[in-house]
Amino acid sequence: MASLDELFAAAKSVQQRAYAPYSRFKVGAAIATPDGKIFTGCNVENAAYPVGSCAEAGAIAAMIATGEKQIAAIVVMGEGENLVTPCGGCRQRIREFATPATPIHVAGPEGIRRSFTLDELLPFSFGPDNLSAR
Template sequence: MDLIKVALAAQAQAHAPYSGFKVGAALLADDGEVYSGCNVENVAFPEGTCAEAGAISAMILGGAREIREIVVAADSPLPVPPCGGCRQKIAEFAKPGTVIVMAGPEGEKGRTTLGELLPGSFGADHMDRAEK
């Protein structure tokens, strides 16, 4: 399945009446399924939901737990990477080498990895989860 096409289809469904900036995301999960999401704005801006968060939520609901690749699609002259909060959300379910593709209506605009976008990320290994 073409992740860019899925992300663009999700982008078309975005609810962005306040910013006008529609974003779609599609990810390939460890179960081989593709999950997508779109940004959903709220009049109590910035109380909305990012496209990446929606796709991750769909993945979790579907039973998968690892992102193998993710595409973020938006209309912009520049490649649009995940925001800082979404980088951390992606890091919860992906490895540093996970590919992140930035796309627009004309196709791929750039690609990077989670490790390049979020070096030195905070993760579960930082938590003291030992029982006391």
């Protein structure tokens, strides 16, 4: 699997390419698959707010586009002093391709600020196993 340092660097790099002219709040995300592949995404805003997309959603879409379907770890990089955790919709998106124990690392420019499991961020979640999809 990719190292946490590699994931952090990938999230930090893609964060700089975010398209955030309205909020000016750039977010980057990097996903690692079990075999070490890294996929990134950044937030993309739109004048027809709230039509934009989140960084995590972009990284997941990039992962799926290559045929991968499992998240082993994720880093979400935001700005400011507060933790930038995935929004509710992205927590559910992550849940579709992760396990309750999957680590979600929240970072700022200086490094990893805090790590959670998916189960800590989305307890008692509804997912594919509820529908016998796996």
